[in-house]
Amino acid sequence: xxxxxxxxFSDGYATLENNLARYRSIGIILSFExxxxxxxxxxxxxxxxxxxxNFRNHIVMLSEC
Numbered sequence: 252x253x254x255x256x257x258x259x260f261s262d263g264y265a266t267l268e269n270n271l272a273r274y275r276s277i278g279i280i281l282s283f284e285x286x287x288x289x290x291x292x293x294x295x296x297x298x299x300x301x302x303x304x305n306f307r308n309h310i311v312m313l314s315e316c
Contacts, residue, residue, distance in 0.1 A: 252307070255316030256280045258291060262309050274298075275305075277313065 260275030
């Protein structure tokens with residue numbers, strides 16, 4: 252996992268009520284925190300171009316940069 256990779260969110264829950272995964276279906280890693288967890292820019296209008304820190308184990312890589 253590195254800066255520029257295309258990712259999606261997955262916390263292991265497969266329910267339709269899982270709002271976290273629904274709003275985080277595609278994003279790009281912009282940086283990493285001190286604990287090596289990625290900061291992701293999600294391509295959903297509700298995020299307004301802001302990055303969001305995520306746990307590394309909740310991120311699934313879609314495409315390497």
